[in-house]
Amino acid sequence: MEEEEPVSPTGQYLSSSVLNVTVLAVFETLMPIDDSQSTTALESIFLPINPRFSSIMVTDEHGVRKWKKVEVKLEDHLKVPVFPPGLELYDEYLQDYITKISMEPLPFSRPLWDVNVIKYPTSTAAGTLIFRLHHALGDGYSLMAALFSCLKRIDDPSLPLTFPSSKPRRGWDSFLGFAQEISYACVNTIRDFGWSLMKSSVMEDSVSAIRSGVPFVESRPINLSYFELSLDDIKTIKKKVDGTVNDVLAGMIFHGLNLYMEEVMDPCNDATKITALVLLNTRAIRTYQNMLEMRSPNSNARWGNHFAFIHIPIPKCDKKNSKVDPLEFILKVKKLIKSKKSSFGIYLSGAFLEIIRKFRGPEVASGYMLKTLTNSSLAISNMIGPMEEVEMVGHPVSGFHFMMVRAPQSLTITIVSYNGKVRLAIGAEKDFIDSPLLVSCMKKSFSELYETAASETENRVNGHEHAKQNMIASKAFHTET
Known part of the structure; x- marks a missing residue:
């Protein structure tokens, strides 16, 4: 047996x-x-x-x-x-x-x-x-x-699927860098763990245009919509801010949420508390393994639920500055995510949840996780997908997305890459969030980010070219004289 x-x-x-x-x-x-x-x-x-x-x-x-x-x-x-x-x-x-x-x-x-x-x-x-x-x-x-x-x-069924790979983390190359990172991590860990405990118990986000705050919101119907972005366009912005694809996408989402709240006459202000729960894979490996390796007890990418949440407060638009640079959203988010990832707070939170389970039972621990989700405004989850076109049982796949449902939030956003594109899916509480308007605001957010990044890059190139021409002209002048 x-x-x-x-x-x-x-x-x-x-x-x-x-x-x-x-x-x-x-x-x-x-x-x-x-x-x-x-x-x-x-x-x-x-x-x-x-x-x-x-x-x-x-x-x-x-x-x-x-x-x-x-x-x-x-x-x-x-x-x-x-x-x-x-x-x-x-x-x-x-x-x-x-x-x-x-x-x-x-x-x-x-x-x-x-x-x-x-x-x-x-x-x-x-x-x-x-x-x-x-x-x-x-x-x-x-x-x-x-x-x-x-x-x-589709190009060759005998070959394995390939997936985007992330660069190794920097900052640990020397003893000094290591010491600085440890010091930074200790400070962030104390702060993040304390804040996580508060967010999972007494600190609740404001009721807003993206958070209804109604009881049992997980039982309410949702609308599922999506839109796609070019991975090359994302990389143009990524290069400009010296960040990651995830930095760009998070900045675009947060900027888009600000635009949406302005459109529905519920703009963010200093008193509005809006927090995103970003799901992180806690495995030591980031790319996919085959199914046999994932079932091995010694695998670095074991099958199961190995994830954690980080709380990211959503930056707000500077209403006093009408010429705010949309790229500032990415820079703010990049700084926030970096500080969270350098913290061990997520592991302490996981250990605390396990203590609750052992001493009070899984139902109480589940209630604690429920509170963590309920007290925030939205969840964001990001996955990588195949870089090639694929088929499933002889049917070519044009695109795909995923969504967590029956979660106690009015809004969930998921991200997955496939064949040079990135698809963002939005699960929004029906009859509360205007899904078409939210998608429109997200697209507008990305357009603003891309146009700003592309124009600044073009201006820099033109400036270099102009300086080069001036140098050539100056040399010609000195030669003639």
Whole structure:
């Protein structure tokens, strides 16, 4: 008999009576979806990825929750909705369907996932596949790695997918740099851990245009929308501010939120408290590993929920300065994120949560995590995707995004890269946040950042060229005289 694996502490927090979070992964295809082979594909490709896809949660005689292997009835997990016939596009029906399934909890009587096959065209895709996966199965890194293992490169299916890599961190090259970093980290750790405790207990964000503050907001319907940006354009801004792609995206999001709040006549002021929870992968490795390596107990990228939150206060526009440089948003965010990442506060917060679980139980610890989410205004999660065009079971993929649903916030923003583009998905509380306006403000924010960066770069190039011409002219003058 196969030994039952215990449910991880974080898995218990995310599947409690107070917190029950699901992840949607939406894949858009360039051709209509043929679902005749769906059951075979799930059985031969999806189920073998990880035993948890064939397991249910059970509680043993000691009150310990474990994963128990069961026989999977695939017909219970495959959903093929039927929409009214005769329409050219089904965008509205797809949006309503996503809203519907995002509100429905996955039943714990069977493995915690399902696949929804949308065989109707929309303005952006010929077909849509929606994977609904419980967060207790794993974090975004684990779940997206699992789905990426189902993909094949279009240019050469025999080659592995490749993913963007990040440069190694700097600042530890000398003993002096090491000492400075340690000193800096100690100060930041004390400050961040104390602030995190306050944010998870008594410090609550203001009710605003992006935070309704209503009880049980996780049960309210959401609208899911997205837009795409060119990775090359992002890198133009990145080079200008000497930052990272994440710095640029965070700065754009925060600037866009300020623009949105101004549009709906709820501008930020000094009294407005708005905090973003940014999710961080705490693994020692950042790129994806294959499924066998992730299941190894000695892996640096183990399967499961290995993430932490950092609290980022959203910078506010300087209303006194009508000529504010939008790039200042990125520089402010870059400084904030750097100080948070140099802190060990997130690990102390994780240890504190584990202490709560051991002495008061997983339900109380889950309530603490719920409070952490509820007291903030939004969550932001970022993933990397394949650099090449890919297909899933013979269907070319035009794009994809993911979203955490049934989380106790009015707004969630997720980011994923794919084939030279970056897609930002926005999960917004329905009938409270104006999703089209918010997307428009985000696009405007990026345009302002890009135009400023590009124009300053062009001015610098023109200045160098002008100086070069003056130097040539000066040499010519001296030669003639």
